[in-house]
Amino acid sequence: MKSNHPMSRALARRETIAGYAFLLPSLIFFLGFVIYPMALCIVTSFFDSTMKRADIFVGLGNYRELFQDRNFLYALKNTAVIVAVSVPFVCIFSLWVSSVIYNMREPFCSIFRCIFYLPVVTGSVAVTVVWKWMFNNYYGIFNYAGKRLGLLEKNINWLGDERFALGCIILILLTTSVGQPIVLYISALNNVDQSLVEAAEVDGATKFQCFWKIKWSQIMPTTLYILVITTINSFQCFALIQLLTSGGPNHSTDTIMYYIYHNAFKLYRYGYGNAMGVVLAVIIAVLSAVQFKMARSD
Amino acid sequence: MKRRKLLALTLAGCLVFPAAVSAEAEAVDITLWTYPVGNWVDAATVEGLIAGFHEAHPDIHVTVEYLDYTNGDDQVNTAIEGGQAPDIIFEGPERLVTNWGAKGLMADLSDLWTDEAKEAIYDSVEAACQNSDGVFYEYPLCMTAHTMAVNRDLFEAADALQYLDEETRTWTTENFVKAVQAVYDSGHETVGAVYCSGQGGDQGTRALVNNLYGGAFTNAEHTEYTLNSEENIRALELLAGMDGISFDASIAGGDEINLFCNGTLAMAFCWNVGQDAANAENTEFDILPMAFPSENGDPALCGGIWGFGVFDNGDETKIAAAKTFIDFMANDEAQAPESVKASTYWPVKDLGTNIYEDNDLMTEYSVFVPRMGDYYQVVPGWAEARTAWWNMLQQIGSGTDVKTAVEEFTATANAAAVQ
Incomplete structure (x- = not known):
């Protein structure tokens, strides 16, 4: 030894x-x-930093300016709306869809999985261009269908009217966000211990009770993952805004990510943009921590 | 004998090798990044131009990269941040002088601006290529005047052609209003769109507003924004109240061109000869390029000037090589007309010959070039002002009082100008 x-x-x-x-x-x-x-x-973020000029230390100046910047506060509000709508919707909708299709016979389950996953694998630019065409003020399909069905009297400028623009952005975001959670939920539901479900059914549990008491707790790690990922993705919504509205009209679709880009790469205010980046990171970290804590207590 | 031969070969080698090394050391590699100015985006055309340069200057090797207007600025800025900026860049004074020049990134090109060059190049162009201290950051090659265009067939059907002068391509504000109303009354509800989803093609909306009642975007010294003048406010109020003209926050200049070309809009405010060349074949109507309407029928058009700038990368050899390239492209007797033709625009000086003699389209548009007004895009705070401009148009489109929106724009832009 x-x-x-x-x-x-x-x-x-x-x-x-x-x-x-x-x-x-x-x-x-x-x-x-x-x-x-x-x-x-x-x-x-503590400097007044711009291109090829000695950075000037401003301490918390950028952060002070941030919370007095009306456009940043607009962006913060819009981002909060996007997160508040898309996170619960994505989680509930994808859980509902996957509950319906996970025990379907093949090839139907695979077909539905492909259909819902298609927007995820399609390039975001291609998806956005199609949506832009559908929302077009002059010849878009929504205006055409709305008028044909008698729902609209005249064309609506979906992306050019501040009453509708953010809603349109959220709608597109939802269609591209549900694919991955559906696939994850299908996989999680398939991994649920069927012997427990069968035993509960024998004991007279209803379908809802089986889901809530047995399946829900077993798919909780997946739910937590989806919650965190969807929250982060919603906070970082950028490409749609950049391609469709540039934050307009009247800042009604400005998000924090777009406003960071605008300040850093259009106005060359790197320090100010980075201060926003730090604030965004802190918000996401805090929210994620809360989500983890809540899931653990469940 | 063998040893002598070996010695001779060695000596010859010693003599030849340093010469080869020295020739190699003298060769300079420089990079040119070009924005899509006419055919300066077409690799075959640009390589052809550069082949001529390589023949004349075999000691300088130029490689080209092509930028687009969507991502080009980001690419250049990323390169600057990474210390990988190109040696030469081909674009206009608003980037070369106002942006990168003002940040101290560009090399002074004053030695290219000889007395002879200053005498030959048009004054408005010379003024645009230098900063307020007289330092030249651009050497110009070509210019154009941006116009608007109308759907001639629609105007004819609406009996609106009577309100414009087809010979001089000008019209008065009063007649513009009558023409729009006539087209609108004929059943075409979407006559024109003040596009404002972003900054693409924003020179068109600025030219429209400034010309209607003779307003100016900046003061003559290009130090202050003057949009809050009575003339500009009146112009915006007129547009906001016209039937057939909408402030559309869902489209930018490129979208407006598409809508005009497919017949949805009866007029385009974002137009120039390049658009005509690219779209005429695919449109099912006659395109009539027009100057922007003005009170007295004498418009001051917004122009485009394009030329070369040199990034100061700290390598004097490369800067000198870049200047040699610019001098050849813009001043060589045989090369300059070809360089200008590749841009599909007009020369910035009298080249002594009509380079578009056999080209009807260029001849048609040449009528607009002398009408080019002040090149105010060199005003400080330009990037902020451009953003504020389309935001202001969006506000007006959403029903904000014109005066309030204009005052907000002017305050934002002037705050950026003094920073």
């Missing part, structure tokens, strides 16, 4: 070194492309 000891130690050391060596490339990339930019973002 004693004679084997030095051998094992050497082997363990070699394996440890090999382990770290394998880890090193990822670690370098992670430090270089994630941690370093994050740190730089936080540092720059």
Whole structure:
């Protein structure tokens, strides 16, 4: 036993070194492309930083300005609306759809899975262009159908009217957001221990009781994951805004992500943009923590 | 004998090798990034132009990258931040002078602006290529005057052609109002759109507003925004109250062009010869390019000037090579007409010959070039002002009082100008 000891130690050391060596490339990339930019973002947020000029330290100046900036507050409000609508809708809708289709016979389950997943794998630009055409003020299909069905008297400028624009953005966001949760829920529901469900049914439990008392608790980790991911995606809604409305009309579709982009890359106010980025990161972190805590207490 | 041969070869090698190394060391590689100015986006055309340069200057090698107006600024800014800015960039003074020049990123091109060049190049162009201290950050190649266009067939059917002068391509504000009303009354409800979903093609809406009652976007010194003048407010109030003209926050300049070309809109405010060349074949009506309406029928058009700027990358050899390239492209007797023709616009000086002699379209549009007004895009705070402009139009379209919206714009733009 004693004679084997030095051998094992050497082997363990070699394996440890090999382990770290394998880890090193990822670690370098992670430090270089994630941690370093994050740190730089936080540092720059305390400076009046613009292109090729010595940065001027302004302390919390950018943060003070942020909460007095009417457009930032608009963007914050719009982002909150998007999150408040899309997160519950995506979770409930995708759970409902997957509950209906997860135990369907093949190939129907696969067909529905493909249909709902299609907007996820289609390029966001292509999806947006099609929606833009459908919402078109002059010849879009929504105006055409609305008028043909007698629902509309005259064309509505869906993306050009502040009463409708944010709703249109949320609608598109929902269609592109439900695909992945549906696939995840189908997989989670298939992994539910069927013997427990059968036993409950034998004991006279209703379908709702089976779902609520047995399945819901078993798919909770998936629900938590979907909640967190959908919240983050909703907070980071950018491409749709950039491609469809540029934050207009009258800032009615400005989101924090778009406003960061606008300040950093259109007005070249990197420090101010980074301050917004830090605030956004804090909001997302706090919300995610709350979601984790609530899920754990459940 | 063998040893002598070896020695001779070695000596010859020693003599030849340093010469080869020295020739290689003298060769300079420079990069040119070009925005899509006419055919300066077409690789075959640009490579053809550069082949001529390589023949004349084999010691300088130029590689090209093509930008678009959607992502081009982001690409350049990312390159600047990464210390990878191109040596030469081909675009207009609003980027070269007002933006990158003002940030101290560009090299001074004053040595290209000889007395001879200053005498030859039009004054309005010369004024646009320098900052307020007289430092030149652009050497111009070509220019154009942006126009508007009307659907001639629709105007004819509505009996609205009587309100415009087809020979001079001008009309008065009063006649513009009558023409729009006539087209609207003929049953075509969407006559024109003041597009404002973004900054694409915003020169068209600015030119429309400024010309209607002779307002100006900035003061003559290009130091202050003057949109809150009585003339501009009157113009915006007129547009906001006209039947057939909508303030449309769902479209930008490119969308407006598409809507005009497919016959949805009866007129386009975002137009120039390039649009005509690209779209005429696909439209089912006659396009009639027009100057913007003005009170006295004498418009001051918004122009486009394009030329070369050099990024100061700290390498004097590359800067010198870049200047050699610019001088060849813009001033060489044989090359300059070809460089201008590739832009599909007009030269910034008299080249001594009509380069578009056999081109009817270019001849038709050349009538607008002398009507080019002040090139105010070099005013400080331009990026902020452009954003504020379309936001202001959106406000007016949503029913905000014109005077309030204009005052807000002017305050925002002037605050940016003094920063």
